[in-house]
Amino acid sequence: MSRAISTTLAVSVLIMACLAQARADSINLSTGLDALGNLQTADGAVDANWSVVGGGAAYVVASNDPNWYSGWAPNGSGSTNGQGSDWIAKTTGQENPGPAPYSFSTTFSLAGYNLATVSLTGTWCIDDDGTVFLNGTPVSVGGEGFDNYTTTTLLGTVDVLAGSGLFNQESNVLTIEMQSNDQSRDGVRFDGSVQGELSAVPSPTPLVSMASLLPVVAGMVFLRRRRAMA
Numbered sequence: 001m002s003r004a005i006s007t008t009l010a011v012s013v014l015i016m017a018c019l020a021q022a023r024a025d026s027i028n029l030s031t032g033l034d035a036l037g038n039l040q041t042a043d044g045a046v047d048a049n050w051s052v053v054g055g056g057a058a059y060v061v062a063s064n065d066p067n068w069y070s071g072w073a074p075n076g077s078g079s080t081n082g083q084g085s086d087w088i089a090k091t092t093g094q095e096n097p098g099p100a101p102y103s104f105s106t107t108f109s110l111a112g113y114n115l116a117t118v119s120l121t122g123t124w125c126i127d128d129d130g131t132v133f134l135n136g137t138p139v140s141v142g143g144e145g146f147d148n149y150t151t152t153t154l155l156g157t158v159d160v161l162a163g164s165g166l167f168n169q170e171s172n173v174l175t176i177e178m179q180s181n182d183q184s185r186d187g188v189r190f191d192g193s194v195q196g197e198l199s200a201v202p203s204p205t206p207l208v209s210m211a212s213l214l215p216v217v218a219g220m221v222f223l224r225r226r227r228a229m230a
Contacts, residue, residue: 023197023198024195024196024197024198025113025195025196025197025198026193026194026195026196027108027193027194028193029049029106029108029120029122029174029190029192029193029194030084030085030086030122030190030191030192030193031047031049031050031058031085031086031087031088031104031188031189031190031191032045032047032060032075032084032085032086032087032088032189033047033048033049034048035048039075039076039084039085039086040060040086041060041062041075042060042062043060043061043062043063043064043065043092044059044060044062044065044092044093045059045060046058046059046060047059047060047086047088049106050088050104050105050106050190051104051105051106052090052102052103052104053102053103053104053105053175054102054103056090058088058089058090058104059088059089059090059091059092060075060086060087060088060092061086061087061088061089061092061187062075062086063075065092065093066093066094066095067089067091067092067093067094067095067096067097067185067186067187068087068185069127069185069187072087072127072187073125075087084191085189085190085191086189087187087188087189088104088187088188088189089186089187089188090102090104095184095185096183096184097181097183097186097187098183099181099183100128100129100130100178100179100180100181100186101177101178101179101180102177102178103175103176103177103178104175104176104178104188105173105174105175105176106173106174107171107172107173107174108172108174108194109170109171109172110167110168110169110170110172110194110196111169111170112198112199113169113196113197113198113199114196114197114198114199115167115169115196116162116163117162117196117197118162118167118194118195118196119159119160119161119162119164119194119195119196120134120139120158120159120160120167120174120192120193120194120195121157121158121159121160121192121193121195122157122158122190122191122192122193123156123157123158123190123191123192124140124142124156124157124158124176124188124189124190124191124192125142125156125188125189126142126176126178126187126188126189127181127185127186127187127188128178128180128181128182128186129142129178129179129180129181130142130176130177130178130179130180130188131176131177131179132156132158132174132175132176132177132190133173133174133175133176133177134158134160134166134167134172134173134174134175135166135167135168135172135173136173137166139158139159139160139166140156140157140158141156142156158190158192162196167194172194174190176188176190
């Protein structure tokens with residue numbers, strides 16, 4: 001292989017590398033966040049991502065709320081993503097949130113992600129009993145969570161591995177269903193995220209710099225060819 005061809009091939013490979021750059025990314029699915037992704041502290045604050053299935057907001061339950069149970073782990077503790085989560089309920093300011101069953105859900109899109117690399121990890125708890133669903137498939141079952149964790153560890157785990165086939169490219173729904181309760185101090189909590197690699201996308205800055213080098217490379221190839229012919 002001539003030096004000219006080698007140079008051209010090396011430049012082509014470098015350009016292709018700039019054209020396709022995959023990177024890891026994550027989506028925080030924890031309960032109790034505001035629209036900017038910050039953990040809220042005020043009792044009765046509306047969860048920006050989770051809502052009650054069928055209509056209605058999901059509200060942050062703080063320790064001063066009548067619906068708060070003294071055995072629950074404090075909001076913000078038990079974090080799997082470094083930020084923490086809050087307890088949420090379908091009502092605020094009253095001890096009885098109403099009879100089960102009812103559900104909380106959040107939606108997220110994986111547009112631009114390589115689904116083969118996507119996974120979901122997290123911890124959760126519920127008072128009283130329920131199930132976590134991903135796109136309608138149960139992925140964790142729990143009950144009476146307030147008796148089964150310390151102040152820093154949540155009850156159940158959700159671990160959906162990459163390649164599970166449970167994720168959609170566009171709309172995905174994570175649901176926590178309250179299947180039974182005693183209508184007194186009832187809530188749910190999730191702390192976790194989706195992780196995966198974004199599909200290869202163009203990298204504009206390297207492309208600009210590489211484009212500026214093309215005339216130089218072309219000139220080098222031309223000179224090498226002239227020398228080889230001399």
